[in-house]
Amino acid sequence: MQKNTLRLGVHTSIAGGFHLSLERAKELGCNTMQIFSHSPRQWLVGELAGDSVKQFKEFKKSYDISPVFIHVSYLINLCAADELLEKSANLLVKELDIADTLDVEYVVLHTGSASSMDADVARAKAVKALKSISSTKKWKTKLLLENTAGERGDITSSILDLKELMTGVGGSLIGGICIDTCHAFAAGYDISSKAGVDSFVDELRALQMLDSVKLVHLNDSKKGHNSRVDRHEHIGEGQIGSAGIKYFINHSAFKNIPMILETPKHTEEDDPRNLKLVRELISR
Numbered sequence: 490m491q492k493n494t495l496r497l498g499v500h501t502s503i504a505g506g507f508h509l510s511l512e513r514a515k516e517l518g519c520n521t522m523q524i525f526s527h528s529p530r531q532w533l534v535g536e537l538a539g540d541s542v543k544q545f546k547e548f549k550k551s552y553d554i555s556p557v558f559i560h561v562s563y564l565i566n567l568c569a570a571d572e573l574l575e576k577s578a579n580l581l582v583k584e585l586d587i588a589d590t591l592d593v594e595y596v597v598l599h600t601g602s603a604s605s606m607d608a609d610v611a612r613a614k615a616v617k618a619l620k621s622i623s624s625t626k627k628w629k630t631k632l633l634l635e636n637t638a639g640e641r642g643d644i645t646s647s648i649l650d651l652k653e654l655m656t657g658v659g660g661s662l663i664g665g666i667c668i669d670t671c672h673a674f675a676a677g678y679d680i681s682s683k684a685g686v687d688s689f690v691d692e693l694r695a696l697q698m699l700d701s702v703k704l705v706h707l708n709d710s711k712k713g714h715n716s717r718v719d720r721h722e723h724i725g726e727g728q729i730g731s732a733g734i735k736y737f738i739n740h741s742a743f744k745n746i747p748m749i750l751e752t753p754k755h756t757e758e759d760d761p762r763n764l765k766l767v768r769e770l771i772s773r
Contacts (some may be wrong), residue, residue: 493560496747497519498522499514499517499749499751500522500523500749501513501514501522502524505543506540506545507542507591508544508547508548511548511552512548514552515554517760517761520553521747521749524560525560526559526561529563529564534637535543537587542590546592556594556631557594557595558593558747559584559597561581561596565577565601566601566602567601567615568600568611568644573738574618577618578618581598581622585630589630589635595633596630596632598633598634598635599645600634602640602641603643604642605672606610612645612653612657616654616657619632620660623660627661629694631661631663632663635653635672636670637669638676638716639669643676646672648664648696649696651701652696652698655701666702667703667705668669669708670705670709670720670729671706671725674729675718675719675720677715681728681730682733682736686737690740693742702742703746704746705738705743707724707734707737707748707749708721708724708750709722709726709727709729709730710727711728713728721753722753724750724766734767738767738770750763
């Protein structure tokens with residue numbers, strides 16, 4: 490098994506200023522990270538403080554924390570009814586604007602939930618919304634579409650779903666995809682074994698999507714394979730388990746892909762413990 494030099498990080502808080510998220514990542518020994526640009530459960534986005542933006546850019550460069558990812562608000566739903574869809578599109582534009590201001594490389598998007606709508610119709614609606622957003626302006630930052638766990642209404646729980654959206658939108662807005670290991674496992678990809686990880690990679694390759702993977706959200710799963718339930722667990726303590734996680738992170742297909750942990754944060758020791766375990770699994 491080939492050793493890799495992994496870009497490994499966690500989701501860090503922006504409390505007190507954007508620049509402090511980089512300080513927190515540095516203290517954990519991270520060389521990549523993910524943040525929210527504002528409260529993920531609010532529509533309101535405050536003004537950016539100039540000093541914090543300047544320090545963010547300086548720290549990002551001096552600490553060699555790159556790439557940086559912004560995860561969009563959980564409220565965004567590009568399959569929603571008209572009023573909510575307009576609010577979602579406007580908020581996504583703001584997220585992209587903030588990313589450009591901060592020189593953040595990628596913005597990670599959960600496309601939305603179809604509710605009672607047919608999934609094909611919902612994906613077409615999301616494609617239309619993304620194409621409309623793409624036509625408004627150009628951003629340096631790129632959008633990543635994240636796979637989902639297959640809960641009711643999910644429209645991007647398979648690699649084929651993600652490919653359909655990317656192909657449909659076209660243009661330069663979408664820079665690739667984010668693979669969440671918990672979501673993949675819950676949606677039916679059994680990545681708890683070598684054979685399952687190999688099969689998952691084979692599907693990415695067959696659909697010509699392997700080169701589109703720009704980020705891995707590295708999470709164990711509290712619920713079982715094909716459960717269609719999105720519940721993240723500490724590394725090695727869930728249903729994917731240490732063996733599956735170890736093979737996944739050491740697979741040659743992902744050797745140059747940044748990995749961000751979104752494991753539970755109940756105490757200040759949780760992030761260091763999960764990071765330590767991942768580093769051990771890489772080095773073994």
